[in-house]
Amino acid sequence: MVLCLPLARPPSPIISCHVHTSPTLLRTHNPRPSTSHSPAPTPPQLPPSLSLNPNSTPPPSPSPSLTCALHCPHFESCSGCTHEFNLHRPSIVDEATEFFHAHGVDDFTFDSCKLWGWRCRAKLAVRGSSVNPVVGLYQEGTHNAVDIPDCKAHHPNINAAVELLKQGITELNIEPYDEDEGTGDLRYVQMAVTTHDTALPASKRYLNGKVQVSLVWNSRNETSHNSQKLHALTNFLWKKGGRWNNNHLIHSVWANFQTSTNNIIFGNRWRHLVGEADFWENVGGIDISLAPSSFGQANTRAFNLLLQKLQKYVPYESSVTDLYAGAGVIGISLAASRKCRSVRCVEINKESKLSFEKTVNRLPSSVDSSISWHHADTSKDPVTWVRGSDVIIVDPPRKGLDPSLIEILQNISSIKHKPESSSQSPSVKDKDEKRPWILRAQEDSVQVGSKVTLEGRRTLPQTLIYISCGWESFKEDCKSLLSNKAWRLEKAHGYNFFPGTQSIEVLAVFQRGGKASQNKKKAGKKKKKRVKNDK
Numbered sequence: 396m397v398l399c400l401p402l403a404r405p406p407s408p409i410i411s412c413h414v415h416t417s418p419t420l421l422r423t424h425n426p427r428p429s430t431s432h433s434p435a436p437t438p439p440q441l442p443p444s445l446s447l448n449p450n451s452t453p454p455p456s457p458s459p460s461l462t463c464a465l466h467c468p469h470f471e472s473c474s475g476c477t478h479e480f481n482l483h484r485p486s487i488v489d490e491a492t493e494f495f496h497a498h499g500v501d502d503f504t505f506d507s508c509k510l511w512g513w514r515c516r517a518k519l520a521v522r523g524s525s526v527n528p529v530v531g532l533y534q535e536g537t538h539n540a541v542d543i544p545d546c547k548a549h550h551p552n553i554n555a556a557v558e559l560l561k562q563g564i565t566e567l568n569i570e571p572y573d574e575d576e577g578t579g580d581l582r583y584v585q586m587a588v589t590t591h592d593t594a595l596p597a598s599k600r601y602l603n604g605k606v607q608v609s610l611v612w613n614s615r616n617e618t619s620h621n622s623q624k625l626h627a628l629t630n631f632l633w634k635k636g637g638r639w640n641n642n643h644l645i646h647s648v649w650a651n652f653q654t655s656t657n658n659i660i661f662g663n664r665w666r667h668l669v670g671e672a673d674f675w676e677n678v679g680g681i682d683i684s685l686a687p688s689s690f691g692q693a694n695t696r697a698f699n700l701l702l703q704k705l706q707k708y709v710p711y712e713s714s715v716t717d718l719y720a721g722a723g724v725i726g727i728s729l730a731a732s733r734k735c736r737s738v739r740c741v742e743i744n745k746e747s748k749l750s751f752e753k754t755v756n757r758l759p760s761s762v763d764s765s766i767s768w769h770h771a772d773t774s775k776d777p778v779t780w781v782r783g784s785d786v787i788i789v790d791p792p793r794k795g796l797d798p799s800l801i802e803i804l805q806n807i808s809s810i811k812h813k814p815e816s817s818s819q820s821p822s823v824k825d826k827d828e829k830r831p832w833i834l835r836a837q838e839d840s841v842q843v844g845s846k847v848t849l850e851g852r853r854t855l856p857q858t859l860i861y862i863s864c865g866w867e868s869f870k871e872d873c874k875s876l877l878s879n880k881a882w883r884l885e886k887a888h889g890y891n892f893f894p895g896t897q898s899i900e901v902l903a904v905f906q907r908g909g910k911a912s913q914n915k916k917k918a919g920k921k922k923k924k925r926v927k928n929d930k
């Protein structure tokens with residue numbers, strides 16, 4: 396479905412909205428466990444399909460601002476969402492449109508994606524008491540957790556699994572964590588939904604997603620004094636929601652052991668307890684494996700849309716370096732869709748390596764790229780990673796690119812003749828790194844693929860693709876990249892990865908050199924005649 400809204404002033408982004416499913420329509424195939432909270436009011440629905448010429452007059456009704464409202468009973472108390480109305484179009488889109496216009500991109504698009512039930516991955520604090528457990532997010536600016544059983548952002552099966560977990564906590568007398576005392580059994584829970592059940596018709600897979608539950612347990616390992624309770628809770632979840640239950644909700648249960656008193660959610664010890672050990676999802680045209688310890692995008696559907704767009708900007712058979720790669724999802728999907736000669740994935744978290752290997756091993760045999768994953772800190776020797784590929788992809792955390800990487804990208808032409816560093820895959824030895832398992836991990840890279848490609852180490856990238864979840868840092872990084880004309884901004888797209896907030900995910904495409912080519916100008920003239928951009 397496509398919804399193009401006319402704006403008061405140019406330039407206007409093309410806004411597309413794929414799914415207008417109201418929260419009350421998001422129901423699991425099997426009934427949810429009952430909840431003591433009254434259901435949220437049913438929001439009205441947008442017309443199923445609305446495609447307007449941006450120059451035409453506005454649609455008479457219904458007003459999208461009223462239609463696309465959160466309708467969440469927890470809005471006042473929970474810090475997860477900051478905006479109740481206009482979910483389909485956070486006001487930051489205006490700012491982004493103007494920003495990109497000022498930097499030469501007049502056809503910025505914004506995809507409003509799925510507005511409710513979009514979150515497939517949630518980390519929730521477990522507090523309160525065994526009689527009255529609280530499983531939710533902190534109130535803004537506090538460490539007071541609040542219950543959010545009817546959260547409208549969560550995939551509905553996350554809410555159902557939380558309800559089941561609370562029943563288990565009460566029945567088995569599990570003590571939630573007490574931050575002040577450092578006591579209790581269960582500290583946090585991570586819920587991750589896989590929507591990739593190929594036994595179901597494609598149209599039913601999303602709503603029937605299964606939940607991988609990771610219990611963050613307040614002990615050193617599974618032989619500690621309270622481990623019996625951990626196993627009892629695991630059995631409870633599996634018996635009530637596992638594979639053989641009519642209400643099959645739970646994909647698997649994992650434990651993470653964490654005793655530290657700092658704010659880091661996960662410790663370094665993970666154990667698979669029950670259910671399928673491997674968690675598969677399908678995005679960007681490939682099956683991807685994601686261990687609970689690896690980074691995973693929360694909004695699976697929006698991420699898939701972004702990947703489809705991204706693929707169009709990567710020339711066939713190019714060599715690609717995927718920086719801040721996590722388990723390499725972006726790079727591997729490009730290897731498959733663009734028949735890349737080579738793909739290098741660079742990631743600081745060693746835990747993502749296994750997921751990378753599993754994903755690569757499941758690729759069809761027709762994918763003949765040389766694909767490698769490197770455990771490295773991008774900021775430590777950026778020349779090594781920037782050189783040797785046609786396309787660089789960066790997908791940094793919210794704080795944006797490391798300054799050392801920006802500096803190298805700004806001076807890209809001058810690195811051609813810089814001497815090679817001593818290692819092609821520098822390991823992580825950062826005194827500021829607080830996660831000991833990352834410091835310990837020293838075996839660095841894994842290479843998969845029959846083709847061993849020795850890319851010219853002097854090759855410099857022509858294309859830089861920046862995927863950003865932090866708008867403020869992106870703006871700064873973008874200005875830095877454009878400041879000395881080493882790069883020019885060609886395209887930009889926004890995605891509603893976090894409806895209910897003022898965050899957007901940005902996909903920005905830069906090309907080497909300061910001036911747009913003649914071809915682009917000609918293509919631009921031709922495009923004006925077209926009603927809609929097909930990218």
Ligand SMILES: C[S@@+](CC[C@H](N)C(=O)[O-])C[C@H]1O[C@@H](n2cnc3c(N)ncnc32)[C@H](O)[C@@H]1O
Nearest residue numbers: 690719720721742743744772773774790791792
């Ligand atoms: C926003 S996530 C993107 C992950 C991946 N592209 C994906 O979509 O699944 C950012 C990733 O960058 C990694 N990271 C953070 N700082 C890094 C650094 N200095 N060098 C390499 N990776 C880093 C994080 O561990 C995390 O996996």
